[in-house]
Amino acid sequence: MRHLAFAAGLLGATAASAQTPELTVYTYDSFVSDWGPGPQVEAAFEETCGCDLKLVGVEDGAALLARVRLEGAHSGADVVLGLDTNLMAAAHKTGLFAPHGVSADFDLPVAWDDPVFLPYDWGWFAFVHDKGFDAPASLRSLADSDATILIRDPRSSTPGLGLLMWVRAAYGDEAGAIWEGLADNIVTVTKGWSEAYGLFMEGEADMVLSYTTSPAYHLIAEEDDSKTAAIFDEGHYMQVEVAAMMAATDQPELAGEFLRFMVSDRFQSIIPTTNWMYPAVTPAGGLPEGFETLARPGKSLLLAPEEAAALRDQALAEWRAALSR
Amino acid sequence: MARRAQPLGAGPGIGAAACLAALILGTLAAVAWRAEAGGGLTAADWAAVRFTALQAALSASLSVALAIPVARALARRRFAGRRALIALLGVPFILPVIVAVLGLLQVFGRAGWVSEALGLFGLPPVRIYGLHGVVLAHVFLNLPLATRLILQGWQEVPAERFRLAAQLGFGPWAMLRLIEVPMLRQVVPGALAVVFAICLTSFAVALTLGGGPRATTIELAIYQSFRFDFDLGRAALLSGLQIVLTTGAAVVALRLARGTGFGAGLDRPVQRWDGRGAPARAGDAAWIGGTALFLILPLAAIAASGLAGFAGLPPAVWRAAAVSLAVAGVSTGLLLLMALPMAGAVALGRYGLIEVAGLLGLAASPLVIGTGLFILLRPYTDPTALALPVTALVNAVMALPFALRILVPRASEVVERHGRLALSLGMGRGAFLRLVFLPRMRAQIGFAAGLAMALSMGDLGVIALFAGAETATLPLQVYRLMGAYRMEAAAGAALLLLALSVGSFWILDRGGRWHAEA
Incomplete structure (x- = not known):
């Protein structure tokens, strides 16, 4: 009996998710962990997007790129978050990513104007x-x-x-x-x-x-x-961590909304004390106390x-x- | 060969072996098929192959060479704590790699206990990093398994042989030549092959203890092809090479291991009359004490550093522990479903291919199996949704070689001893299975199930390739805690993992032999 109930639950879940759009973000494992930014980011984005944000963890940046290449144009991802500058050239060459069209006032020690990859921390x-x-x-x-x-x-x-x-x-x-x-x-x-x-x-x-x-x-x-x-x-x-939208996404508006959210105060203020990196755009409240002591x-x-x-x-x-x- | 009446059917075992071979080779083929044009093997890859074979051969020889006297001592001594010690022998082997490495280095590292003790005498710290460090770590991880396998060989010598030996007044030399060496010739090649195969796929242990790129193994080269170069063809090629090396070793081992010689006994508990002199006792005590110390110190280090973080473990860790227990339970069930028919088929004389198929699980790179499964499943379903079932299956496949080494000798013996009588009584296959085969195999089934359960619990396996946020297993959670700087909580979670692995191993292992001595 229990597996029937389980199957019914699954069906119910699928039916429910058909109404709210789902945005799938592939990222590295430590991002989705209970101690990473994932849980807070998910809660914050879902408050406003009217969608279901699904974070999928794949080991680390290099594995993430390998996964997306493996899946190719039929990838389940709408957004990939967690590549860095050393992987960007290879990622760009796959042609799997689309321009983000987002502008932000970055606080990076270097100038940033890449049309495809958008930094979220460094x-x-x-x-x-x-x-x-x-x-x-x-x-x-x-x-x-x-x-x-x-x-x-x-x-x-x-x-x-x-x-x-x-x-x-x-x-x-x-x-x-x-x-x-x-x-x-x-x-x-x-x-x-x-x-x-x-x-x-x-x-x-x-x-x-x-x-x-x-x-x-x-x-x-x-x-x-x-x-x-x-x-x-x-x-x-430096390590600059970036995200990008998949060219083949079926949720381009939602993906764009997520990328804009990613460089907003809400997301950026989660980063310092969960990913322990500098936010790409310093939030209005500044950096958490303690960061000023860093060399x-x-x-x-x-x-x-x-x-x-x-x-x-x-x-x-x-x-x-x-x-x- | 004329078909002879058999007390059991070989069909299910052959079927299981075929499924297994299809899984391993199918995933490998999927990866190779998906490959874009890539380079062949580079000089660096060949260096990795040479290093891998060298360290695996050294580690296997040393583990087994040390295991022989330890198993001998354990076979002929009875002392308080012997059972606990034997149960403890399962532990190092099932530790997640990262935990084992940190524990070992807490004892043997530059700032470890041994170095500190040396420092008291004004001596420099030990230099653990290098080929010798790799071998030391592999001996730590595999000596216990080798000991258990060989100990089992000793316990399978019928009690009547020892009785006869005592009546004839065998000295140590005659005992060695007439009983122990023939038994070892049967058991040792299999143990060597299994340990060789495990060490062949080593990656993080070899790299960390090896001290740098000199210690590049095939598994690391596979990892590099996947992740650094995205050259799937090379990854498949390297994985194929790993399989060839393992099956090569297995075939040699099986050749050497043929020929039994003890005949049947009456299934009585073994009693020993030999080895009663003071030198023999002192020697055995030294072997047992030395091994216990070597194995227990790093485990104690893990426990000691875990205690502080144990009390405040976050709920996510407990949730992951429940997930891990469930995965390990399913994995153990799957394992027995594959291993028992296969062991039965081997016992009926269908060895060769089935035993080699059994070893494939060890030979194949987890990364290749995981990626291959991913490629195969993706057209039909979302592989991330199947993360846990896939992990349970792959863990079962990885544990199969060990289970077979444990089950096969006993299964052969049961069929050999009782098969003819069962046939002459007109016993059906079902009745033989239920009344003779399974009850006689209890101890081995318990040991194999315990090992599989613990292995599955401790193995990071393919979960890292598939995991979503909710499906974390305990080993993955240990890594995640470390990745979030929470070293103390990670040590606490590692201790929980250790406790759960040992606990389930102990329960299953004892459950199988609660009525027997040993």
Whole structure:
């Protein structure tokens, strides 16, 4: 009997959703988690849109793009949220995304005028350490020092790829030499962010690759001000996270509405303390208390998407060669 | 070959094996078929293949070599806490990878307990990262499984053989040559093949403990082809290579493992009279104590760091725990439905292909199975809606090789010992199954079900490929907590996962053998 009731419930649910339009947003897993922005974003958007917002979590940015490519033009997604500048060129080449037509007053350290990809948050990559640790002041002095670091594999992690681009953007063709210098500082390379951060918290290394905003979590959520991010002279590479509308969406108006909502105060004020990144448009109320204590780099580095895509394979080969010695 | 009357039917087992092979090879074909033109294998891929085979061979040999004396000691000693220790042997194997790695590093890492102890004597910290670290982690994860498989071999030697050996006054050498070595020759190749296959698909453990891109395994290369290069053809090619390596190892192992020699006994509990001298006792104690310490320390580390976060676990974690229990329950049911007929068919002499089909579940990359299923299901339905059933199915397939290693030896023995009598009594197949086969297999079914349940509970599996917001399983929730900086809560959730896995394993394993010694 129970499965009959279950089937009836399913039918009922389908009938109900036929009346309210449904908007499907593919995003990365940590966005939809109970501790990410997902639940609040969903509630806030559904208040005004008269629709059902369905968030689907797919591991991380790279997996997200792979999923959309796998589904192609018949993708179930209306909007994809969670790609970054390193993935943008490949995403653009698929031709699966449509221009957003949204304008916003971005608070990004770089100019932004991409017609297809709309940023929703950003951060600077940085090495996070305990305040008591005397951190080096540049990538080069880190390479020369005996400080220990934890990094991530660029093949399985988007921040891992970010570090590759950081070294490339700062040192160009000298990047290989910097990596050779860094090789003896690297305790290990992990698959994803969580493993590396977990190991850092257990004291396996002096510093871990993360974001300048990471100490804000410890400060705001745990009232622990012992963590800080090392500021490097060469400047810090940025991660800009973007969303885009699928060209083949059957809900173009709703998708456009979601993208406008995404750069509005309501969405943007959820970001800092759930995604622990800087909002792309600073909300009217400003940043949450505690963010003003964060270290800010003097210089921002970011390769243009095409440049990043063109350099990627070479940068990976350099990295592998230097670390495989 | 003339068809001989059989107490059981082989049809269902052959059917199950065929379904399994269709699932694995079908998903692989789906991925290959969906591929756009891509590159073949690069030099880096071949380096990954070499490293993978090397670390898997080392890990398997060392795990099994160490498991032999440990299993021997456990087989001939009875002591307080022996049951608990044997139950604990199931644990490392079923831990989610990330939890196992963090636990191991809390003991063996640069800031771990061992390094701290060394520091007291002014010694430098241990350098765990490298090939030796990979092997250490794999031994930690697989030594327990190898021990259980080999221990089972010892327990399946009929009690009459030990009695006879005692009456004839066998010394340790005669015992080794006439009973133990022939038994090991039967059991060890299978154990080697299973551990080799597990280590072959290792990814996060190998990368983290290996210390960098030197430790690139095939599974990581597959991941890279999917995600970094979106080269499905290369992913399928690499996954095919993984399958060839595993089946190759399996075929060699099965060749070596043929030939039984103990004949039937009267199913009496085993009693041992050998190994009573002081040196033998001291040796066994050292093996058991050493292994227990090696396995328990990292588990204790996990428990210790989890306690703080355990009390305040958010409701989402409990919800995920309920989801995981349900998925694991369904997965265990599916597993038994596949494994029992297959074990029966192998027992009837249809080994070869069925056993190889059984190992396929281990050989195939979860990423390829998941993606293949996704491609196959998408034209008909929304795969995300099927996230949990698909996860249960894939988990069952992944646990099948272990279940077969556990069930097959006993099933063969039951058919061999009781088959002829059942036939001469004119017992129908249903009656044989109900009255003879299943009751005799209870202990093995319990062990296999417990292992499957726990494995399914701990495995992140394909859920990460399909998961929506509501369908999170407990391992996924552990990752999500870590991804949200909540390391303490994540450790608490990991402890809950550990407790649930061990609990269900223990209940099923004991349920199967509540009436028996061991």
